[in-house]
Amino acid sequence: MEIYFKNKKQVFANVNGHTIMTDQALRSGGDGEYPEPFTLFLASLGTCAGIYVKSFCDQRGIPTEYIQLRQAQNYNPVKKLIDQIEIQILVPGDFPEKYENAVINSASLCAVKRHLKDDIEVTVKVIRK
Numbered sequence: 001m002e003i004y005f006k007n008k009k010q011v012f013a014n015v016n017g018h019t020i021m022t023d024q025a026l027r028s029g030g031d032g033e034y035p036e037p038f039t040l041f042l043a044s045l046g047t048c049a050g051i052y053v054k055s056f057c058d059q060r061g062i063p064t065e066y067i068q069l070r071q072a073q074n075y076n077p078v079k080k081l082i083d084q085i086e087i088q089i090l091v092p093g094d095f096p097e098k099y100e101n102a103v104i105n106s107a108s109l110c111a112v113k114r115h116l117k118d119d120i121e122v123t124v125k126v127i128r129k
Contacts, residue, residue: 007031042085046071048110049087056106060099066092069107 002014009030013020022037024030035043050069057064068090076083089103 007033010034011037042071042073042082045085045110045112045116046087048112049107052106052109053089053103056099056103062095062099067095 004012004014006012007023009024009028010033011022013022020040021034022040023032023034024036026032028036030036046069053067053069054064056062057067070088070090072086072088073082074084074086075081087107089107091100091103
């Protein structure tokens with residue numbers, strides 16, 4: 001990944017031929033033109049769970065056009081962190097009841113979710129060009 005800057009508070013990343021664009025909200029000195037990085041992080045959790053749900057349904061021939069995921073976060077003001085995230089899988093009435101637990105388990109396999117652990121080490125270094 002290559003990370004670079006644009007305008008006031010915009011930070012972009014080139015990843016595998018794609019550009020991911022972020023900005024800060026107006027209240028934080030940005031232009032609010034793109035999502036904030038933390039918003040993308042949260043969205044990565046929901047979209048990751050979503051691809052597992054989609055794959056689960058596709059493998060069983062279950063149409064996904066009326067299936068959605070909804071995600072909500074709880075901000076803990078004492079810790080100043082999000083301490084709970086709930087992902088709801090909204091299914092139509094004809095979704096096979098026998099697959100409800102299995103589709104939950106499938107969504108829980110999400111790689112982003114599995115990386116939400118305290119023991120991941122992030123190292124930051126300065127390298128002169």
